[in-house]
Amino acid sequence: MAPIAASHQQFDEIPTVVGIFSAFGLVFSVSLFAWICCQRKSSKSNKTPPYKFVHVLKGVDIYPENLNSKKKFGVDDKSEAKNKSAMSKNSLHLDLEKRDLNGNFPKTTSKMQSSPDPENSSSKHFAEKKKDSVSPDSLKSTTSPSSEEKQDKLGTLFLSLEYNFEKKAFVVSIKEARGLPAMDEQSMTSDPYIKMTILPEKKHKVKTRVLRKTLDPAFDETFTFYGIPYSQIQDLTLHFMILSFDRFSRDDVIGEVLIPLAGIELSEGRMLMDREIIKRNVRKSSGRGELLISLCYQSTTNTLTVVVLKARHLPKSDVSGLSDPYVKVNLYHVKKRISKKKTHVKKCTPNAVFNELFVFDIPCEGLDDISIEFLVLDSDRGSRNEVIGRLTLGSSAEGTGGEHWKEICEYPRRQIAKWHMLCDG
Template structure:
């Protein structure tokens, strides 16, 4: 035999052993590529992740953004643009407890809001006007429904993301054992003259965690990093197109979903939604034109399917921005005013219309801050005469 001639009497066993060794090595290699932690598995995983990142970057790039927005679900997964992500908002505040003395029969808690820095930017291209709301709450055992005891608010400071307040608030008749059960809720808001005030960031300070607050009557100056607000009020479906020949931009307000109207509006029967769109100057933030849809009565998932038209030159598309806001109409106030027939001054003042309530908003345009909002706008510019429809989050 051939194996006996070349390998001697043990040739057959040598060949069988070599074949078994080759099969064993092959199985080990397959197991290495399938078992997490092995070198082969990690190499394949890294190569696969690199390919996926390249493909995702290609989909999200401006050159291929039209394909992204063909699917509404894909649009909601775009990364959020936050230029201040690495610079957290900081609050400087002071706390002081003055115990009862001969002059002060009861104790006093003094809260000072000194300054803030690195507040988040506005949704659209306009300066901030931040103010701070301070609430003293009594903590419960689960911290879910704290009881609000006292509320304060600072003044607004215009045109700055790092306001200086230096305002103090005093709570009188406070016992030391009560202070240990209290917490100070600090919330920064941006005053918006066109829509709802935007919650920027929040902070809760349990007073029992402030060292030496009850043992030392001195002023305790404290610095805290605040948490960026993630409050959302639902979603709105918008379809936008631009006609270069007619120099006209159309915005189709399709429908709303998952609208969080409570507690701003007490019940569904009081929620009468409509959408108001403001065309703003992208440099100054001033209102140029406004239009709105019809309102629907007591509808939690309203469908409008209305198209609002704005005349725009191609050059204006670089600066113009749109603020889309969802409002609830106060129908009861209008009905009461119609029923009033007296011309006396008292009756006229009593039947004045109450203002409608803004639920949430979203900004569209080149100056918008959000990644989805910017991408939607650039997709419209790159696809003239085509309606680009995207879900947006109300804030």
């Protein structure tokens, strides 16, 4: 019976040993899992996550302005150095930081080796056929470009177009821009962003976010426009305005891109393309147009009645060839503005008919210290309204403005109308 009792004691000790080993294994596995999770979390925080903005527009523009582009879209200094070295091997690349005080690049003595087409190497993701081929002679000429050619080159815009037949939506994807000029002379960089307008109706106006301190911005933003039939795509034109953000003054215009959609077939799927950025066409004409104004001074009530009647021969201040004019009226007393009014906007016309009346109370007796200013502006929802022309009427005004003012002072309670030439704003 003694051997049987000893065997029972051995079997009683086995569950205890198994429990101890299982407890140690559980603690080890939990600690290992926690360590792996911490490592993954730290690795994810160090990596730059890919972000892609998709704008779905139904009459309302959605702009993610609150994201920090430097954290989410910037690249580390080491990766930038690697990219620059790779670019220097495969394509021509001008480093703006290597320019001297005069803005010129140092001459390179090394000869250029035969390499693949730089246009193809810089646009690997774009399948559109190039119209202009690069020859070895052109490569040699580009190694020492003149200062005029550098100033004329404003960069290249890369984008894609697509039409979704299921949702009946027109999709425009702004990929990136390369080789932009530096608008900030101190830092030799720019803060670029893009405004896009669908012409000629100008109903759809959108803009990208601002990317800080870069000459090769990667926007990667998609805009979807609903309610545009596929049959009307051929009649539309895409206008891209490339600007550099300025915190303290008006944003600098880098250039523009105009893409007529006539002849572009989107039925086969997405089309990738790139266009050279050109200088903005100011489209100034010899005259700024004319404005028909009627004035009447009521001496008994000490009021001035102003009627903005018509405008004609206004210049083409828009890419579509037509402007959306309206008139802003400012009343001044001793060079201090005391009242302001404005008319309604007239869409797409160089000859606008307003017929709007405004009554101003005069704070002093007589019109000696009073002057009135008319500003004809082009309405633009996407940016600041441009001044088409300016007109000032008063005792110190020259030409027809002074004559008109003298007549209403001599003949009060009489409505007197005259045409006036607009001057530059």
